[in-house]
Amino acid sequence: MKEQEVTLQVALEHGLTEQEFSTICSILGRTPNFTELGVFSVMWSEHCSYKNSRAWLKKFPTTGPSVMVKAGDENAGIIDIGDGLAVSFKIESHNHPSAVEPFQGAATGIGGIIRDIFTMGARPIALMNSLRFGKLSAPNVRRLLDGVVRGISHYGNCIGIPTVGGEIYFDSTYEGNPLVNVFCLGILKHEDIALGKASGVGNSVYYVGAATGRDGIHGATFASEELNEASEDRRPSVQVGDPFMEKLLVEACLELLQTDAVVGIQDMGAAGLTCSTCETASRGGAGIEIELAKVPQREKGMIPYEILLSESQERMLVIVKKGSESEVEAIFDKWDLHAVNIGQVTDDGKMRVKFHGETVVDVPAKALADEAPVYHRAFKEPAYYKQQQIINLANVREPVSYAATFKSLLSNPSIASKKWVYEQYDHMVMTNTVVLPGKADAAVIRLKGTEKLLAITTDCNGRYCYLDPYIGGQIAVAEAARNVVCSGGKPIGVTDCLNFGNPMKEEIFWQFKNCIEGVADACKAFNIPVTGGNVSFYNENPRGAVDPTPVIGLVGLIESQNHVTTAGFKNAGDTIILLGPLDSTIGGSEYLAQEHGIKGGKLPEFDMKLEKAVQSFCYELIKNGLVKSAHDCAEGGLAVTLAECAIIGSEKGMHLGAKVALPDTGNRADSILFGERQSRIIITVNKEHTENIVKQAQQKQIPANIIGSVVSDRFELKYANKVLIEESVSSIHDIYYSALEVSLS
């Protein structure tokens, strides 16, 4: 690569606007040189600066008595969980790299999110992922799914952090632009919180980990543009991951953080060395000076621009107390890692970069890290919105065979078991996984040395968000919270990954704004702080934007092992109770999309007050030891939810089914069986507790219907005194567990 003379044209090619370029010139009082231009362009990219979203992200509630590190202040937020312990967690996207190189794209996504967590001083103990692909009938989608799953498996398994759960949807909206959102959670003691700040003039700046190469230059800029045919040429913008190196980094850094030698620590993720130096300096209110010639390099002839912008993986920046250098070097030496002193903290607020002694960057650190422009983008309600609301669903024909429709929903890859995927992930290493994947609505891990456990989930239905972004955003939070409650937990924090199209399009920005308001209002209603996350714009392929998909990662605290609750039926003879309303409509449902090819309709009524009441009632019942199983009613409606309870509760040679009779509400059977109204939970209880529970619900004005009982081996579903579905549990069991593999073969 060669240095170019900086002109407006070169600035535009770097993705900066004319206005931004002139702001930079006035900040510096001169035209930036080529290296400085590169540095500004990545730091002021959407990916690093959130310039188009920041104004709206302020809507999220971010404070609360348990918040120890707030969203946006550091690499990840931290929430107190009592006993002197805290958790740090975050979700992040790696959509664009995964679209062009699924294996490395997904793998380095995992690497990046893990670094965000151990940078905070936390030991990473759980990974999750939330994936969206096009329909599996498209050959390229199979390639992407296979690559992404292998990439996650490769990185997560090797580094030895269990992938305990997640979700996958298949919908044509994501064809060509898959969503790969990765989540990591770590645990730490209060006194071990580490921060990404540089302070104390004269303290040393250490570069640790893998050597720098030309990979991933401008990855952050790449993530801030639409995908098109030319995106394949962006393959060099995708980094290559080395989970073994990262494993050494995790162990060495956590060992290092037990000493008093560290002032600040930050990973080199997006925008690499550039971002980590100017951000740490800006946070510490200091300046930083580094010498690039000292940076370990694995390629010859790299120019400063390349070294600064490289996104080579598995690298960390550590600010070391003056005088503690040898202690730090000894620890990295033990782990056979590079640790090079590349500079020091200064007091002039500048990010100053030298190359063989010559200054190549001299820029105020704060201007780079915190003073990117903030835009208030225009938005406009898209035409489809109103049109969808008035679609008349009365014209939709009822299924000829309810049994056939039911089985085809069960075998829908978005609904069917994801066993084929999670068996490729090591989900048991660390020996904390109390509930295995596929068994409960949330993943459950124990915290060794305490009585407590954590319930973790990710959730978002993109179709709901497309049809009604505000309600869809609310539902994403409500459903995630419901998942955690069904597993026996109390929600304590949210992290979000906001996947949208091009924010310059007014209709897209309208989706974004409304989703954010929905998510924010729901978080406020539940009183759950948002601890951080990530915005991913420009998720488009040549046919248009993906459905708005604000993925919610939600963490809950389970007070005791006795509260851990799974979705599967437990004993024949137990009563099945539906908490929440029985009636629904088919608007926005998977049934409507799959069987009738309609992505539309008005979503079923959603009432936040009712949602909260149902959740807190269920949580109380669980805490009182009255609930044997709990399962949230979601995609596929009541019929699929009940079937899942039966299937998940069945072991080899011991099948549990259900005999269910739903009372006639006067509505069509398909809306009752397959409608996806929110605020509903299927619980089973010991027969003798039934009356008492229903009475309690009535007192609290929460709908609770006794709809049937658990039986052995038959699955029978009646509506309005008519048997609509009658199957053996073993047959639906086989459909559910083999469907994904069958659609891949």
Added chain:
Amino acid sequence: MIKFGVVMFPGSNCDHDCFYAVQQFFSDQVDFIWHKSTDVHGYDCIVLPGGFSYGDYLRTGAIARFSPVMSEVKKFASAGKPVIGICNGFQILLESGLLPGAMLRNTSLRFICKYVHIKPVNFSTPFSKGLKKNEAIHIPVAHGEGNYYIDDEGLKKLQKNNQIVFQYCNERGIVSDDFNPNGSVANIAGICNEAGNVLGMMPHPERCCDPMLGSSDGKRIFESLLQSLNQRQTV
């Protein structure tokens, strides 16, 4: 008190799990042994844990066998003291020649993490003495290369010397291809050396010691070992 040493290679990731299981359920006396160490004095049993030693970028276990600690582990083994290699630990035992055979990629060509059943078929090793005939141990596997291979002659030798310790089976203890998760020759899940004091197994007993995690069958292997070692100590 029986003293355990758990070796830490760079890239080991079940080291803490083994340490925790031993400490929680079997013995207060457990240390990590750093791979650069050449002192294994004072231990009654050495555990080579699972993981991806050196990233397993060459062949699984191929580099770990050159770690300084391995020559001491060899001496320890030849003195008749018990060594157990789990998953990557098994692969390292194969690479270092302490056990015969080799590992291939799973026939599915994919990593597999799930619960399986294994059946003990040799009751003369310290690890399996306390196990029952025809019992099916419910235990997790988690590996990409667990497809144990040995040629016909080697297999005959294993059989003749009674070196096959565990075979994959179903919940009723029936050994057949249908219950072989990775394609291993003769459904082999674990083997020992001729003397019986070195065991390599792909499944993870340390992951199923705590009933809270769904199975405590793995405990039985450690308990058998403790019993044998205690007997030896009293003798």
